[in-house]
Amino acid sequence: MEYFVIIISAIFVNNVVLAQFLGICPFLGVSNKVSTSLGMGGAVTFVMTIAALVVYPLQYGVLVPLGIEYMQTIVFILVIAALVQMVEIVLKKVSPALYQALGIFLPLITTNCAVLGIAILLVQKEYNLAESVVFSASTALGFTLALVLFAGLREKLEITDVPKAFKGVPIALIVAGILAMAFMGFSGLV
Amino acid sequence: MAMESSLKNMVIVLGSITLVASAAVGGIYRLTKEPIEAAQIKKVNDAIAQVMPEFDNTPSEEAIEKEADGETVKIYPATKEGQPVGYAIETFSKNGFGGKISLMVGFLPDGTIKDISVISHNETPGLGDKIQKSKSDFAVQFEGKNPESFKLAVKKDGGDVDAITASTISSRAFADAVARGYNILQAVLKDTEVEATSGATAAPAPAPEPEPVPVPEPRQPEKEEEFEFDPNAVKGALPYDATAGATASAENSTADTLNGDTQKGGE
Amino acid sequence: MTKLQLITKGLVKENPTFVLMLGMCPTLGTTTSAINGMSMGIATMFVLIMSNIVVSLVKNVIPGKVRIPSFIVIIASFVTVVQLVMQAYVPDLYNTLGVFIPLIVVNCIILGRAEAFASKHGPFASMLDGLGIGLGFTCSLTLLGIVREVLGSGSVFGAKFLPAGMDGMLVFVLAPGAFIALGYLLVLFNKFTAKLR
Numbered sequence: 001m002e003y004f005v006i007i008i009s010a011i012f013v014n015n016v017v018l019a020q021f022l023g024i025c026p027f028l029g030v031s032n033k034v035s036t037s038l039g040m041g042g043a044v045t046f047v048m049t050i051a052a053l054v055v056y057p058l059q060y061g062v063l064v065p066l067g068i069e070y071m072q073t074i075v076f077i078l079v080i081a082a083l084v085q086m087v088e089i090v091l092k093k094v095s096p097a098l099y100q101a102l103g104i105f106l107p108l109i110t111t112n113c114a115v116l117g118i119a120i121l122l123v124q125k126e127y128n129l130a131e132s133v134v135f136s137a138s139t140a141l142g143f144t145l146a147l148v149l150f151a152g153l154r155e156k157l158e159i160t161d162v163p164k165a166f167k168g169v170p171i172a173l174i175v176a177g178i179l180a181m182a183f184m185g186f187s188g189l190v
Numbered sequence: 191m192a193m194e195s196s197l198k199n200m201v202i203v204l205g206s207i208t209l210v211a212s213a214a215v216g217g218i219y220r221l222t223k224e225p226i227e228a229a230q231i232k233k234v235n236d237a238i239a240q241v242m243p244e245f246d247n248t249p250s251e252e253a254i255e256k257e258a259d260g261e262t263v264k265i266y267p268a269t270k271e272g273q274p275v276g277y278a279i280e281t282f283s284k285n286g287f288g289g290k291i292s293l294m295v296g297f298l299p300d301g302t303i304k305d306i307s308v309i310s311h312n313e314t315p316g317l318g319d320k321i322q323k324s325k326s327d328f329a330v331q332f333e334g335k336n337p338e339s340f341k342l343a344v345k346k347d348g349g350d351v352d353a354i355t356a357s358t359i360s361s362r363a364f365a366d367a368v369a370r371g372y373n374i375l376q377a378v379l380k381d382t383e384v385e386a387t388s389g390a391t392a393a394p395a396p397a398p399e400p401e402p403v404p405v406p407e408p409r410q411p412e413k414e415e416e417f418e419f420d421p422n423a424v425k426g427a428l429p430y431d432a433t434a435g436a437t438a439s440a441e442n443s444t445a446d447t448l449n450g451d452t453q454k455g456g457e
Numbered sequence: 458m459t460k461l462q463l464i465t466k467g468l469v470k471e472n473p474t475f476v477l478m479l480g481m482c483p484t485l486g487t488t489t490s491a492i493n494g495m496s497m498g499i500a501t502m503f504v505l506i507m508s509n510i511v512v513s514l515v516k517n518v519i520p521g522k523v524r525i526p527s528f529i530v531i532i533a534s535f536v537t538v539v540q541l542v543m544q545a546y547v548p549d550l551y552n553t554l555g556v557f558i559p560l561i562v563v564n565c566i567i568l569g570r571a572e573a574f575a576s577k578h579g580p581f582a583s584m585l586d587g588l589g590i591g592l593g594f595t596c597s598l599t600l601l602g603i604v605r606e607v608l609g610s611g612s613v614f615g616a617k618f619l620p621a622g623m624d625g626m627l628v629f630v631l632a633p634g635a636f637i638a639l640g641y642l643l644v645l646f647n648k649f650t651a652k653l654r
């Protein structure tokens with residue numbers, strides 16, 4: 001039951017992009033096509049879930065016993081950067097097409113605040129290992145969901161006639177606002 | 191210009207940068223450690239002062255720690271001229287919308303809620319953050335209520351708490367935190383009661399004056415305020431004032447005990 | 458580029474929010490009020506200036522391949538310094554801005570400036586660049602904060618101008634309002650700069 005609440009609230013109610021404003025850069029940057037946004041979502045899901053598995057022992061096995069919790073930011077970002085590097089290498093080998101499509105955005109996962117943000121939130125919320133993994137995975141799913149929905153909307157926007165000053169990011173932001181409003185409807189769920 | 195990217199160079203440079211950075215951050219940590227602790231203590235003291243009637247001791251130095259759900263809940267007893275005037279409890283709930291909510295709840299000796307102050311929270315701005323008194327009147331409804339008769343749960347769950355519109359989760363967590371504080375206080379008071387009856391040493395220092403009249407006096411204006419606000423509060427507070435009258439029923443055991451102690455001290 | 462240009466370019470020409478579209482997470486996440494937006498901007502500006510200076514000082518001894526990790530370590534250290542100092546002297550503000558303070562480390566603006574400017578210029582020019590871009594970022598955040606606070610809570614920098622009992626349009630303080638307010642500000646910005654050109 002508890003896990004169910006975590007999952008629902010991470011995907012819908014507290015959507016990482018639309019309610020917590022984490023990972024806005026890829027949300028605006030890689031959401032032109034549904035296919036690329038799916039790939040980005042997949043990469044983030046992978047990185048985020050592994051990050052949770054790594055961050056937990058790091059926080060409670062290293063930082064807390066040594067009494068250097070204040071080094072959290074530095075340690076986490078380095079670990080996440082290394083993780084992303086690994087994902088990049090694996091993806092290059094396994095799926096060159098996807099690697100091509102995601103282009104420069106893969107290294108940018110390092111500076112994707114969603115990944116570091118979730119790692120910090122996990123510690124803040126004092127989740128145990130299992131909860132951490134469930135929370136990260138469902139947050140990443142929420143990220144993918146928002147990204148794919150938004151990409152679908154933007155594909156339509158491409159062929160719509162909008163005033164010149166609204167073209168591009170401005171109208172995209174306003175659409176994102178409406179999407180966020182729609183997601184607020186989920187807040188009654190839990 | 192830039193150095194050659196040989197493995198040796200890379201390891202040395204990255205290693206030394208990390209070392210220097212860690213040393214620098216460690217230094218700053220040392221420097222800011224005291225101010226951070228001072229800021230936290232100040233925050234707690236401010237919160238205690240806000241939720242307690244006038245007191246003249248240093249509650250933060252007399253804190254009683256109690257384990258609850260894997261966390262420490264702290265109870266700060268406030269006294270004036272040796273008489274207990276209330277207990278401030280640093281309590282929490284992990285069920286907030288954005289995680290943990292920490293509250294300082296002030297209870298009068300009879301268990302009536304005096305005031306509540308939010309220490310920290312991560313609730314949504316504009317919705318859940320209305321648990322703060324500066325943002326809405328949500329927390330005011332608890333004032334002057336005794337959890338004996340006031341069920342600490344939102345109305346949706348069959349309690350007496352009016353939830354914040356569209357923030358049932360935050361309201362629920364808030365009520366949960368207050369209830370946790372109340373239950374722990376009751377448990378602790380029961381413990382001290384046993385101690386007090388078994389050994390005379392545990393009884394509070396006797397007040398110099400024969401009659402404990404001066405005690406209720408400083409609280410007089412507050413009582414009046416509460417009277418206008420909610421008659422129940424005064425009913426709850428009465429047994430404490432009318433010491434010898436002892437109209438306190440069995441359900442008001444806390445107040446009873448404390449009054450008993452007071453009387454004993456007086457005689 | 459003259460020194461003055463270095464400082465002022467961040468305000469309009471290379472405004473990190475409205476032109477470069479960088480650092481969107483704190484832009485949207487912390488601008489629930491003018492004061493929050495401004496504090497976030499200042500915290501970011503501090504990290505930006507300091508990391509720019511340090512990066513330009515050490516750029517020659519860093520091998521190309523570990524450039525990015527080295528920059529990240531430098532930036533993260535300054536972010537931690539900001540965290541500690543804020544916890545010590547403005548704990549309430551630190552709580553309000555929450556997770557976005559440690560997240561300065563992944564703000565694309567900072568790494569972007571380190572990579573694009575500081576690693577090619579001297580420390581003084583890098584400092585001015587950090588100051589300029591930081592000012593631009595702070596101004597944008599404050600502006601968005603003011604707009605959202607005026608519409609959402611009916612106040613400016615905490616001073617309420619609506620009569621008692623009246624509230625603003627709550628939606629502007631909440632998530633959707635952030636997107637919509639920024640969207641419309643961008644439209645106005647585009648209109649304005651299009652005329653200038």
